Amino acid sequence: MGRAPCCEKTGLNRGPWTPEEDQILISFIHKHGHSNWRALPKQAGLLRCGKSCRLRWMNYLKPDIKRGNFTKEEEDAIISLHQILGNRWSAIAAKLPGRTDNEIKNVWHTHLKKRLEDYQPAKPKTSNKKATKPKSQSLPTKLNSTKHELELADSSNPYFESLLSASPSTSDAVSSVTLMSHEGHNNEAKMDKNSGDINIADQDCCSFENFGADIDESFWNEALYCQDESNYALNLEVTGFDEIQQEFQQLGPVEKEMVFDSEMDFWFDILARTGGEQDLLAGL
DNA sequence: AAAGTTAACAACCGCCACAAC
């Protein structure tokens, strides 16, 4: 036996809502709230099913809904969030105040997806000159992490600020194998000699913990994440460049310096490289 | 100007998770 349908279809209005219907729904919810969507249309005198009322309210009539064109910042946020969250429109919408999942989904299918597809023809680059990573490119998750902590002290993008939680690293690794500093940043890498787990701490911008044993400790001598006032860059410098190139071969030839369009892209790249997006997903 | 195509967006449908019973 199947479930009873959510509403009796016969005799109910379908299709676009009229201004009169909108007004009835708005005034009813203002007076009585919407504790029971199924019962609401009957109580309000609307010839609609509860689902339809809920959808109309949630996607169109709710007072805090922001309508109109998406800003460049919002579009960038959707693209970046979609890289991590996929088609979880409600989760994406939760990061964009005033925007609904339905609206974001529509924008994605009508604008952003096409923009990315146009941007996609990522032929492997052979030159070693500085280049910007395409936003749509799939990111490698070569490096495994079992735990991830990240602090973003000064985010310029309000949508990103709420995405990440601040948390200091408290891990005590058995032995310290590497100490890095770069342009005022205090980066510290420790390795548990028994388990092979690697702990990275960057007190200025982020901390990562427990990357697992499958990465070479020398990697962290060579890879420094850094930022200055105008750029967010991943520097892959000096020795062992060929090995790093192999690690990240999914990206095509690795540039010695990758410059990102925005701080958000920079952070998402770090998350993707460390598998941190898995932890992020778990926390949502 | 008419027909055909595409873009934009509102709305619907079916499924799922979860709370209540």
Add this chain to the structure above:
DNA sequence: AGTTGTGGCGGTTGTTAACTT
């Protein structure tokens, strides 16, 4: 513990306006 009702979610469709041929 199993069943049912409900809200919420993501995929999809329908409609209409805008654009192209």
